[in-house]
Each structure stands twice: as structure tokens, then as C-alpha cells.
């Protein structure tokens with residue numbers, strides 16, 4: 001293959017070689033340097049050109065194929081997709097938009113836009129704007145309006161058992177900003193690593209690396225993060241999703257919770273609790289926030305992105321009292337706070353009870369979808385196991401060992417169903433079983449049915465089984 005690519009990768013970088021390579025391709029495709037239809041070098045050729053192992057290139061190509069940037073065809077190699085995406089969204093939602101031709105996008109992302117409570121939001125904004133005076137239209141304090149923090153402290157205590165006070169809450173521009181602030185604070189405290197769940201969220205790992213910490217993958221199992229592995233890793237801070245592990249959906253067990261906070265105490269470290277979709281966990285399985293066990297060691301983080309809409313850019317941190325002033329100082333140097341009007345509208349949504357009603361409706365809808373996926377798998381995908389049945393906006397489907405994960409992803413794609421394999425969410429290459437991660441909340445109900453049918457057909461094609 002004679003095509004020369006101007007790609008450079010840096011062996012000293014905190015990012016893995018595969019991530020660097022994937023990012024380099026994405027940039028070139030998005031900027032138009034690599035045109036749709038352009039053939040890219042074979043993995044063998046590119047590995048030789050760059051002086052890296054072939055598995056690095058294979059991994060990068062597989063992710064780019066799963067994301068719709070590249071297409072790989074038997075016999076004719078790999079080329080830039082004709083419908084390759086040209087925008088990426090935020091760092092935490094790296095690729096949640098479908099190519100125009102896609103029938104059904106079951107990649108993890110978020111909620112379908114029909115779930116946004118438009119009338120409630122319009123009423124809340126209208127009430128806030130109608131009565132806004134000089135104070136409401138002026139600069140809000142960087143950490144958020146006191147009246148909003150007061151409402152939020154009450155809400156988080158009532159719904160999640162969070163033990164905090166308004167003065168230790170900070171309203172952030174989504175969880176992304178909260179995470180960036182915390183990474184900065186950890187770095188200032190001498191940390192250079194952050195333990196992260198593996199599998200987990202690749203967008204977050206990139207984000208953490210950009211914020212100057214090296215993400216260290218810690219395995220998870222049916223009870224959530226393995227605290228024994230965390231303790232052995234040498235890190236002194238960890239980012240976890242205890243309510244519903246992303247993407248396996250496991251709830252962190254009571255015993256693990258106790259071990260996790262004991263570990264944080266022992267290493268004089270911190271746990272960041274990402275509670276972004278706890279409201280959608282089945283009520284019977286919902287446990288109080290981890291933070292309630294150790295408000296001095298657990299930094300609680302929430303977000304409106306997965307319960308309302310990412311466009312609001314609304315998130316919040318409940319910060320241990322000993323850290324609040326320092327995090328506030330860092331924040332003050334970054335921006336002058338979030339939109340006061342939006343904060344007030346959100347608080348009004350809570351105060352009027354509209355938010356609770358919305359979450360009840362949304363939770364019931366999400367659970368119905370989860371059950372539909374489970375029933376479908378039981379009927380049509382023999383030998384497939386669904387992990388974490390109680391939470392999350394995605395189902396982690398463990399495939400039988402004989403099933404080639406990437407072949408399944410590609411077979412689904414040929415049926416215009418976009419889905420990712422488990423490897424996309426893995427930080428360390430290991431020998432975990434093949435899997436699919438099915439985001440079921442971003443499409444309308446009938447579309448979900450069509451997507452599932454496409455997956456069943458892909459399963460039959462790749463395994464020669466299924467009904």
C-alpha cells in the first residue's frame with residue numbers, strides 16, 4: 001500500500017498508542033484530510049511504518065470501524081467510511097451521533113430527545129425569567145446560587161442520602177467540569193494516577209489523561225469495582241459508579257462499599273462517586289449514595305445529562321469540607337460560574353415536584369426497555385447473558401466464547417444497526433469474554449425492536465444459531 005499518512009505517535013504520552021492512533025485518524029477524517037472512500041494502509045503495513053505492534057493498529061482500526069469512521073471489507077481492505085462523522089460532541093460523549101444512513105443507533109449515549117420534559121422546563125424557565133430581578137440577572141457566585149444549592153442539598157439528602165450542606169455543594173458545567181476540577185486538585189495534592197473501573201468509559205480516560213493524571217484500570221465483577229485490586233494498584237484515588245457500574249450495570253455491594261471507604265481512609269485518599277444515572281436504577285435495588293458512608297472521603301458527583309439533557313451542562317459536586325475551599329479556589333480561576341437562570345429553572349423543577357414526577361416516568365420507561373431487552377435475549381439469543389439487570393441505560397451482553405465480537409459488530413452494521421463490542425470499553429487488553437454493549441435508551445421503542453431484530457440476525461449469521 002503506497003498511501004503515506006502523516007501520523008505521529010508519542011511513546012512518552014500518557015495515552016495508549018492505540019488511543020493516540022485512533023485520535024489521529026479521527027482528526028484527519030474530521031478535518032477532511034482523509035476523504036471518504038480513501039483506503040488506509042493494512043494494519044501490518046502501518047504497524048511497520050510506525051514501529052509499533054500490529055495489535056495496536058488492529059485495536060485502533062476496530063474502534064474506528066465501531067465508531068463509523070472506517071469500514072472494513074473482506075478482500076478489499078479498510079477505507080474511510082462514506083458517511084464518516086464530522087463532529088464528536090463533548091469529551092464524555094465521544095461518539096453518540098449516528099451516520100446519516102443509520103437505521104438504528106444502539107451505541108451507548110443517552111436518552112432519546114422525546115424524553116425531555118419540554119413543558120415542565122418551559123414553565124420553569126418562564127417563571128424564573130418573569131420574576132428575575134437584578135440579582136438573578138447578575139453574576140452568580142462561581143460555586144452556584146445559594147438558593148439553588150440549598151434546594152439541591154435538600155433534594156440529594158432526600159433522594160440519595162447524601163450528607164452535605166449547601167456551602168459544600170458546587171454547581172458545575174456538567175460532570176466533565178467537576179471531574180476536571182477534581183483531577184487538578186488531586187494533582188496539586190501529589191497524585192499522578194487515578195483508579196478507574198475497567199471496563200468503563202473511554203471518553204473519561206482521555207479526559208483524565210488530558211487533566212494530567214494517568215488512569216489505572218481496576219477490574220470489576222458482579223459486585224462492582226474489585227477493591228482488592230484497587231488496593232494492590234498503588235493508586236490513592238478512584239473514580240467509581242457504585243449505583244450502576246458503567247457499562248456492566250453492576251451495583252457496588254454493601255460489603256465492597258465498606259471496603260472501599262476503609263481503603264480510602266487507609267491510603268488517606270479519595271473516592272469520586274459518579275452518580276449520574278442512579279435515579280434510573282430500579283427502586284428496589286437502589287442503595288443510598290456511597291458518600292453517605294464517608295462524607296470526608298467520598299466526593300459525590302451528579303449530572304442532569306442522563307436524566308434531563310446534556311445540553312443543559314448542569315452538574316454538581318458535594319465536596320468534603322476539608323477540600324471545599326481548595327476546589328473553589330481552582331474554580332474561581334477557571335470561570336465565573338454556570339448560567340444562573342438555568343440553575344434557578346432546575347431548582348424550580350425540583351421545588352415544584354416536576355422533577356420527581358419526570359424521574360418516575362422516565363424510570364418506568366427505562367425499566368420497561370430493560371425488561372424488553374432481557375426478554376428478547378432470553379428468546380432469541382440463546383447462550384447470551386445480560387449483566388446488571390437493575391440499572392444503567394445500557395445492557396452488557398456477554399456472548400458465548402465461540403462468537404467473535406468484532407464479527408458481530410460488523411454483521412449488525414451491515415444491517416444498519418450500530419452497536420459496540422465490549423472491547424471498546426476496556427482499558428487493559430485481557431481475555432474477558434466477547435460482549436456487546438447495547439444502549440437502549442437513545443431510540444424510540446419501535447426502533448429498539450428493529451435494532452434487536454438486527455442483532456438477532458447478526459447473531460445467527462456469526463454463530464449459525466438462534467431463533
Ligand SMILES: Cc1ncc(COP(=O)(O)O)c(C=O)c1O
Pocket residue numbers: 092093109173174175176177201241246274276302303304305306310314315
Ligand atoms: C459515566 C458518565 N458519567 C457522567 C456523565 C455525565 O457527564 P456530563 O455531566 O459532563 O454530561 C456521562 C455522560 O456521558 C457518563 O457517561
